Amino acid sequence: MERQANNLAEGKTKTYNNPLLFILLLLITNAVFCQGVSLDNAKTYILGGLEVTGVKSYNEQTVKTYTGLRIGQELRIPGEETSAVIKKLWGLELFSDIKFYITKIEGDKVFLELNIKERPTLTDVTVYGVKKRKVEGVLNDTDLKKGKKITESLIANTKSYLTNKYRKQGFLNAKVSIATSVDTSATNSESMVINVKKGEKVKIKEITFEGNEKLKDKKLKKALKNTKQKKFYRFWKKSKYIEADYQEDLDKLVDAYAEKGYRDARVLSDTFVKLNDNNIALKIKVEEGDKYYFGDINFVGNSVYTDRQLAQVLGIKKGDTYNGVLLKERIADDSKPDAEDVTNLYQNNGYLFSRINPVEISAINDTIDFEIRIIEGKETFLNHVTVVGNDKTNDHVVFRELRTKPGQKYSKDNIVRTVRELGQLGFFDAEQIAPDIENPNPNDGTVDIKYSLVESGSSQIELQGGYGGGGFIGTLGLSFNNFSIQNLFKGEAYKPVPMGDGQTFALRLQASRTFRVYSLNFAEPWMGGKKPVRFNLSFSRTQQFAANFDSQGRLQRDDDRGFSITGVSAGLAKRVQWPDDFFTISHSLGYQLYEFNDYNIGLFNFGNGTSNSFAYTIGISRSSQGPSRIYPLTGSNFEITAKFTPPYSLLFNNKDFKSLKLRSEEISASATDGTPLTTAEINELQSIEEERFKWLEYYKVKFKGDWYTRLVDKLVLRTNAEFGFLGNYNNDIGNVPFERFFVGGDGLGNFTLDGRDVIQLRGYENSSLTPFSNNPITGNLEQDGGTIYNKYSLELRYPLTLKPAASIYALSFLEAGNAFNNFQDFNPFQLKRSAGVGLRIFMPAFGLLGIDFGYGFDSDARPNSVGPSGWQTHFIIGQQF
Known part of the structure; x- marks a missing residue:
């Protein structure tokens, strides 16, 4: 009110030639300020006119209307009316100064001038001292938008927010300065410059305790999970001081005593001592109390x-x-x-x-x-169970995975398991699956559950390039993991393909200058729609061509020489309830036809003819990893498979395989003496080999186990163990030349489809740990593949982001493994070791991508290999998680 009276008393020079008006103004000023007289002595006037001055970006009439003052109304000066107008305008926070002036008095009429000073408008903000990618976040957090009015409180609040923000992050010396300057490109506008000087993060040089006798300093420091003293060897947990973490750790300090029986332990005081700009000391005084x-x-x-x-x-x-x-x-x-x-x-x-x-x-x-x-309350049953967010996936695909059905007893365990099962589908973002408990009714003993889902891309395109198998290898794959075959002939269902029934349909083409691979796979996870019985059907065709280098060193393919593999398989896998419902038993039948046409390159010991493989595979697996299949936090996944062919030579064939084997060894021995085989001997050897392997007979047992242990937050340790063995029924026939184990490298070499298993062991070149043997036809040392292998690995993973658009995690690993020619040579402790780091990126459209840098500590199996393998770079595309 004092401000208003003063403004009204100021008047304007042009009015001072009126003696009566000048005397009135002096009387008002003296009454209000000098003598403290009540406004009850104010005089009542009729408002004769109102002029608004000082406006730049606002319309004068708009301001007049907003004041609520009307020409002809009674107005006490000074009085509540003008005071209310000023308060109302101040509340808009659009003006930096508001004043009323009396410009003229005519009898009982008063003429007023409302002078306002507009606040400048923000046009641009420049932030220094912050990374470019974080500037947008700063502007959003402080609400510094173009067009916002610049006020003292805006500047003060922005400065305070940023200072506190960085101090909470450990930058205790953070300083923020804000300056504004006139922007001549617009009317009444200013630009803002924010300069952030974070300085170095303040480290904790020393943590000392007082009053602790029962628990030693080392134990108490360990209890401070996120507040650590600076040590040269500390890498994972840094020694920066974060106030929020420190206060939380003081509670954990009390918990450490409570775990040892000291119920009454408490922190009496904690002192923050600044040693210098970059280092502090913490002194914590405790009272332990008695043990209970x-x-x-x-x-x-x-x-x-x-x-x-x-x-x-x-x-x-x-x-x-x-x-x-x-x-x-x-x-x-x-x-x-x-x-x-x-x-x-x-x-x-x-x-x-x-x-x-x-x-x-x-x-x-x-x-x-x-x-x-x-x-205990009343026994509770589920009333309504609903699912929202499955816009692409059909309801029946989701509901068949639910372990919570209307009418069932409420079970928290069933809800947790349902979240895991939905996450394992791969159709939804596992991080955002939210089971909401709704409408709990203790009196009726009922409750509703709503599962909120967020769809994620389930189809994938695989584009892969690399070198191997005689040159550049290119791969194009399309995998539709939420396919709907029943809508295959419905044009309106193509968005871009029929989706929603949870089926898998995959096409894959892989080719290089010397080979081509075509494959098709279809899987229905709920055959018949009533039980989790997975049906799988696949076809494949491989063509491998002979090749030679011309005089200019270019690789030339020979289309008249090569071999092909045609295969078909069908399988069923059923989820069982015993020993628990994480187990699955699978069965499959497969047939492969191997056709050779003058393919005498030594990979196999016969170059003409055919070989057949008809095999039955049984597998037992248990998968409890979760909640996401992309980045599991807990659980395990193990599988054991056994693949058998009928023992034809023992049941149906009376051929003298012993004599054939002896003759094969006799011919081969002549080559190892340095004498090359004659054409007749080569043809005879190939004929014998074709006879021995007309129908492949073998058994193949594999085991693989993965265990996921959550260490801290989302830091996960993956432990892996693998073992494989290829055996035979008849020693006179020996081990088949197919279905072998090739160890070493990135694990991406399964392009031949000859049944081989390519086992990843980073830090070594592809298949370089596979044993070599002398080939009697070529006279060279060549890799036939191992018949037994074992492998162990430890992998430490930490996610950088787990968003639906892309899941990214970093990893470090230790690995060891080896392959052997036969069981007699097998030594589980004769391992090739490696270590390294890597990065994985999973994008729904492209699957898993990654890169590893591994160092091999030992020599590989190649002839004349001496010293460690050294650093190797591996690109990971489309492998298992």
Whole structure:
């Protein structure tokens, strides 16, 4: 009010020639400011006119209308009307100054001037001291948008926000300065420059404790999970000071005492000491108190479970050292949705509304007695179960994976398992699957569940290029992982292909100058639609051509010489309930026809004729990894498969394979003596080999296991073990030249489809760990493939982002493995070792992409290989996760 009276008293020079007006202004000023007279002495006028001055970007009439003042209305000066106008205009935060002037008084009429000063408009913001990719985030967080009015509070709030933001990140010396300058390109506009000087992150040079006798400093420092003292060897957990983390760690410090029985331990004080601009010291004073033990633990209110059953789940006995953290976890472990605690025991059996509360009933000397008070509530059943967000995937595909059906008992375990199963489909973003509990009704014992899903791309395009198999290898693959074959002939369903039924349809073409591979695969995960029985059907065709180098060193293909493999297979896999419902048993039948046409390159010991393979494969697998198949956090995945062909030579054939083998070895031995084989000997040897392997007979056993252990947050350790063995029924025939194991490299060499297994072992060149043997036809040392291998690996993974558009994670690995010619040479401890780092990117449209840098510590199996393999670069495309 004082400001208003002063403005009204100022007047304008042109009015001072009126003695009466000048005297009136002096009287008002003297009354209000000098004598403190009440505004009750103000005089009433009729508003004769109102002029608005100072406007630049606003219309004068608009401002007049907004004031609410009308010509002809009564107006007390000074009075509440003008005060209300000023307050109203200030509330808009559009003006930096507002003043009323009396320009003229005629009798009982007063003429006023409203002078306003507009705040400048923000046109541009430049930020220094912040990475370019983070500037947009700064502008969004501070709401610095073009057209915003620049106020003192805007500048102050922006400066305060940014300073606190960087201090919370450990930049305790962060300074932010903000300057504005007139922008002549627009009316009443200014640009803003923000200069951020974060400085170095402040490190914790020293952490000291006072008052601790029961727990040593080392134990207490370990309890501070995210507040670490600076050490030269510390890489993973940095020693930066983050206030929020530090306060959280002080609670963990008290928990560390509670785990050892010191229930009354507390932090008396914590002192922050600044040593210099870059280093601080923390001094923490604790009071430990006495050590306590558990006394009697009685359960009250339980009728569903006996005291003995509950005590077994609780796992705490009388006389145990008091552990408040453990007691809390055994009652309800919030960190694990599937934890084995008392709360989940009830909630997995329908008692959603149960409440379990541990209460101390007495503390005598060093012993604490507890009552576990239980309110079981009413048994709860599912009323409605709904799914939203599956815009492309048909409802029946989602609902058949649900383990929560209307009318069933409520089970938290079933909800957790459902989330995992939906994530494993690969059709939805596993990170965003949200089961919402709705409409809980304790009186009726009912509840609704709604699963919110976010579709992610499930189809993939595979484009791959590399060198191997005689030159450049190109691959084009199309994989539709949510296909719908029943809509194949419905034109309106093509978006761009029929989708929604959860089937898989894949086409793949792989080619180089010397070979071509075509394959087609179709899979229905719920054959018949009632049970999880997976049906798989596949066709493949491989053509491998002989090649020679011309006089200019160019590779020339010979279309008249080569071999082809034509294969077809069909399989069924069923999810079973025993030993648990993570197990799957699979069966498949496959036939392959090998056709050779003057293909005498030594890869096989016969170059003309045919070979047949008819095999049955049985597999047992257990997959509990999850929640996402792209980046599993927990669980395991293992499989054991056994592939058999009939023992033709023992059941149906009376040929003298022993004599054939002896003659083969006799001919081969002459080549190893350095004497080249004659054409007749080569033809005879090939004829013998074709006779021996007219129908392939073998058995092949493989085991692979992956275990995922969540260490901290989303830091995951993947442990892997693999083993494979190829055997025969008849030693007179020996091991087949197909179905072998090739170890080493990136694992992308499965282009020949001759049944071989290419095993990844990074840090070595492709297949370089596979044993060599002398080929009697070519006289050269060549790789026939191993008949036995083993491999072990440890892989530490951490995600950079797990968004639907792209999941990216970094990894480091240790690997070891080897391949052997026969079981007699097998030594599980004779391993080729490697280590390295890598990066994986999963994009729904392209599948898995990655790169690894591995260092091989040992020599490979190639002749004359000496010293370590050294650094190798591997590109990963489309392999398993």
